Amino acid sequence: MTDYFExxxxxxxxxxxxxxxxxxxRTPALVDGSVDDAGSLWTSEREVPxxxxxxxxxxxxxxxxxxxxxxxxxxxxxxxxxxxxxxxxVVTAETTGDYGADAYILSDAQGFVGHASxxxxxxxxAREALPADTALxxxxxxxxxxxxxxxxxxxxxxxxxRARVRGLQGFYLTAEGEYFLEDLDELPCSCPACRGKxxxxxxxxxxxxxxxxxxxxxxxxxEYALESQLATVRRRIRDGRLRDYIxxxxxxxxxxxxxxxxxxxxxxxxxxxxxxxxxxxxAAATEDTLRRVEIQRFADRVTxxxxxxxxxxxxxxxxxxxxxxxxxxxxAQFHDAVQYRGHMVSMTSPIGVVPMELELTxxxxxxxxxxxxxxxxxEKSFVADVLRRYLERxxxxxxxxxxxxxxxxxxxxxxxxxxxVPFEYTVDEHPTTTESIGNLMSTxxxxxxxxxxxxxxxxxxxxxxxxxxxxxxDELFADVEMQTTSRYPKLQxxxxxxxxxxxxxxxxxxxxxxxxxxxxxxxxxxxWDESDAPTKRVEIDGFVPHGSVLAPxxxxxxxxxxxxxxxxxxxxxxxxxxxxxxxxxxxxESTRGEAVQVRHVEEV
Ligand SMILES: [Zn+2]
Numbered sequence: 001m002t003d004y005f006e007x008x009x010x011x012x013x014x015x016x017x018x019x020x021x022x023x024x025x026r027t028p029a030l031v032d033g034s035v036d037d038a039g040s041l042w043t044s045e046r047e048v049p050x051x052x053x054x055x056x057x058x059x060x061x062x063x064x065x066x067x068x069x070x071x072x073x074x075x076x077x078x079x080x081x082x083x084x085x086x087x088x089x090v091v092t093a094e095t096t097g098d099y100g101a102d103a104y105i106l107s108d109a110q111g112f113v114g115h116a117s118x119x120x121x122x123x124x125x126a127r128e129a130l131p132a133d134t135a136l137x138x139x140x141x142x143x144x145x146x147x148x149x150x151x152x153x154x155x156x157x158x159x160x161x162r163a164r165v166r167g168l169q170g171f172y173l174t175a176e177g178e179y180f181l182e183d184l185d186e187l188p189c190s191c192p193a194c195r196g197k198x199x200x201x202x203x204x205x206x207x208x209x210x211x212x213x214x215x216x217x218x219x220x221x222x223e224y225a226l227e228s229q230l231a232t233v234r235r236r237i238r239d240g241r242l243r244d245y246i247x248x249x250x251x252x253x254x255x256x257x258x259x260x261x262x263x264x265x266x267x268x269x270x271x272x273x274x275x276x277x278x279x280x281x282x283a284a285a286t287e288d289t290l291r292r293v294e295i296q297r298f299a300d301r302v303t304x305x306x307x308x309x310x311x312x313x314x315x316x317x318x319x320x321x322x323x324x325x326x327x328x329x330x331x332a333q334f335h336d337a338v339q340y341r342g343h344m345v346s347m348t349s350p351i352g353v354v355p356m357e358l359e360l361t362x363x364x365x366x367x368x369x370x371x372x373x374x375x376x377x378x379e380k381s382f383v384a385d386v387l388r389r390y391l392e393r394x395x396x397x398x399x400x401x402x403x404x405x406x407x408x409x410x411x412x413x414x415x416x417x418x419x420x421v422p423f424e425y426t427v428d429e430h431p432t433t434t435e436s437i438g439n440l441m442s443t444x445x446x447x448x449x450x451x452x453x454x455x456x457x458x459x460x461x462x463x464x465x466x467x468x469x470x471x472x473x474d475e476l477f478a479d480v481e482m483q484t485t486s487r488y489p490k491l492q493x494x495x496x497x498x499x500x501x502x503x504x505x506x507x508x509x510x511x512x513x514x515x516x517x518x519x520x521x522x523x524x525x526x527x528w529d530e531s532d533a534p535t536k537r538v539e540i541d542g543f544v545p546h547g548s549v550l551a552p553x554x555x556x557x558x559x560x561x562x563x564x565x566x567x568x569x570x571x572x573x574x575x576x577x578x579x580x581x582x583x584x585x586x587x588x589e590s591t592r593g594e595a596v597q598v599r600h601v602e603e604v
Pocket of ligand 1: 189190191192193194195221222224225
């Protein structure tokens with residue numbers, strides 16, 4: 001239970017929140033000036049502090065250094081009092097739990113920060129044992145260089161203690177590194193501590209020169225640098241782009257690079273916390289991008305949920321820099337040659353394969369990759385693996401590989417060796433040469449065209465498979481006479497039943513072009529709820545939600561709900577449909593914040 005901390009936004013495990021002191025603090029933040037430590041119980045018995053509404057009070061505690069025997073920790077465990085002011089409890093990964101505090105301080109942080117695998121273990125253990133809506137505070141460890149990765153892992157509160165101490169020791173810290181003050185010949189910064197100061201004056205010989213940059217100034221600079229780094233991180237979280245930043249910034253220290261890779265291997269922890277849709281760009285600039293949740297999730301869903309419903313040949317084409325692909329010049333040419341006689345699937349690094357029905361679905365139209373034409377071995381084996389899994393799940397009468405030599409052809413040849421259906425290659429030099437386009441056109445001679453209706457229905461069903469699970473597209477619309485209206489990409493799904501049995505002609509769902517997903521009307525939510533397609537459900541108390549369902553109103557929620565998921569909301573008084581703003585277990589645990597953004601509601 002927390003009254004004084006609220007999470008407003010998530011970007012993976014990183015959160016943008018608010019510590020509700022009298023001067024609210026936007027987190028992730030430095031809390032140096034806002035904390036009062038009631039002291040250690042090792043040194044003396046202490047009363048429960050009186051506490052203040054204005055600051056975060058660290059309750060009397062016993063800290064254990066890293067590696068303390070678990071039995072010792074149990075024996076000396078502190079019984080934290082229930083207080084009505086903002087409070088923090090001191091715990092270790094072994095003793096975390098819900099003590100009713102607003103924030104939790106990991107006392108062994110100095111032992112594991114700097115060691116990638118221990119860091120990953122301790123943070124995940126703590127985050128999973130602590131209530132989702134409490135703040136995690138690491139004290140005495142933050143530097144401008146490591147702050148972004150600490151936040152990326154799930155830390156909300158930091159302080160400037162270490163950065164200041166390093167400054168007084170003569171170390172000048174930046175987001176990229178640390179310099180011994182004496183080695184600098186100029187100050188690479190213009191913060192208030194650095195502005196107008198010089199490092200090329202000898203303080204011994206000119207002690208009274210006001211331009212001397214001394215160690216006290218260095219401590220101030222380090223704190224400014226840390227604050228400014230946290231401002232960058234907050235901006236990145238708000239934009240949903242912290243990961244892009246980390247992939248570059250963490251390179252400046254081996255342990256930080258190792259740390260975020262450690263988290264990539266803990267797929268479950270990061271996946272649970274990563275939104276399923278967003279409209280921000282995803283920069284695919286490093287090899288590590290392949291291991292991002294968004295990329296892995298798309299590849300997984302395309303090869304385990306999506307199913308091809310066309311009976312035409314498969315036409316593999318290269319991706320285009322323009323997104324969605326169909327708006328690029330090259331794809332317009334492919335399209336004119338194919339003329340609805342083939343099922344177009346784009347091959348791309350780092351996404352894998354993108355069937356044409358999913359070209360708008362996050363992150364297929366949101367990524368921006370570095371185009372060099374050279375594929376790394378990692379990229380080739382990733383795309384080959386996705387294509388292989390795709391072809392094991394989806395049968396085609398023919399595979400036409402309209403792909404250029406560089407990388408693409410190599411991948412196709414690797415996969416062709418492992419599957420039964422033969423690959424036919426149609427590219428001469430480049431996919432858009434007159435000759436290549438002619439080949440593509442003539443190789444499809446005699447193939448039947450699919451209709452616009454078939455294309456639209458298959459698109460809607462493909463989105464449903466992708467969003468809700470294998471078979472969802474068929475189960476969802478099994479008892480509905482599905483009709484699509486409006487123009488792609490703003491397709492509307494209607495129940496075309498006008499035979500007077502009460503079903504009527506009503507709208508069920510709309511395709512949302514900016515994320516490439518379906519969003520339901522109330523009638524559609526009813527159909528979804530009654531179908532055999534997996535439904536994500538949030539159970540609420542006896543009230544009728546308007547605009548949003550707040551976390552305290554949530555009685556139960558499916559664990560597999562992710563931020564951005566379409567959810568059915570049900571309670572004794574209401575039936576509603578909307579979009580999840582928290583992940584499932586967070587909705588259940590949290591006592592503050594918006595759990596679901598409600599789109600439509602009716603009283604029952
Ligand atoms: Zn500075």
